[in-house]
Amino acid sequence: MTPDEFYALLATFDIDLSDQQKTQFEHYFECLVEWNEKINLTAITEKSEVYLKHFYDSVAPILYGLIENQPVKILDIGAGAGFPSLPMKIIFPQLKVTIIDSLNKRIKFLELLSQELGLEQVELLHGRAEDFGQNPAYRGQFDIVTARAVARLSVLSELTIPFLKKNGRLLSLKAAQFEDELTEAKHAIAILGSKFEKEIAYQLPNGDERHIAIIEKKKETPKKYPRKAGTPNKSPIK
Structure with a gap:
């Protein structure tokens, strides 16, 4: 997909990028390639x-109407190189983005990237989601939590749901079908005070399948969750 094809496809969803936004995407690509040689x-x-x-x-x-250009608070868990939150931030500048990543080198890259792209209201946090999830400054504070290819839903639910406000939503972006994951995770999702709402299945322009699992928080998460760092991965909620 060339940049022009990218812009044209966005236009089919009624998203017309300004020259500044196009420049931001181009510079994002350049920074990504440059830094990828270091880390x-x-x-x-x-x-x-x-x-x-x-x-x-x-x-x-x-594109599928799950996020609008409003000053909503979005948390991106394990964003790595800033995906998916920073491309969304470029398109919808009003979004208030917080990123948590466990590797400080990635946070340093994201700090530089945000400055280079002129992105405001982006908070970058180095650490484990389990630790921040017990911090009152972040627990129950977000409208949306996103995660892209971070962990199976049974683990991901514990890492993300505690951050959501009541009626907030977890958007889990998956490359493959996740029916088995969902069956495995349904009990954990319920214990954490949430409910699976729906799935959006779609294809990339090259035909690759993609899925978004949408989970809505219905009530407060019990205080014991998330458990200490490493525990959700070693011992998912059954």
Whole structure:
């Protein structure tokens, strides 16, 4: 996917990028490739692949009407090189984005990237989701939590749901079908005070399948969750 093809596809969803936004995406790509030589950010570095599998894929929640250009608080868990939250931030500048990542080198990259792109209201936090999830400054504070290829739903639910406000939503972006994951995670989702709402299935322009699982928080998460760092992955809620 060339940049022009990317812009044209967005236009079919009534999203017309300004010259500034196009420049931001181009500079994002340049910074990603430059920094990827220093730290491992992504295995995908060819321009057409970055625009397709990182930029276009990341903005799917916008394309399918799950996020609007409003000052909502979005938390991105394990964003790595900033996906999916920063491409969405470029398109919808009003979004208030917080990113948590456990690797400080990635946070340093994201700090530089945000400055280079002129992105405001982006908060970058180095640490574990389990620790921040017990911090009153972040627990129960977000309208939306996004996660892209971070963990199975049974684990991801515990890492993300505690951050949501009541009626907030977890958007889990998956490459493959997740019916088995959902069956495995339903009990954990309920214990954490949430409910699976629906799935959006779609294809990238090259035919690759993608899915977004939408989970809504219905009531407060019990205080014991999330458990200490590492525990959700070693011992998912059954």
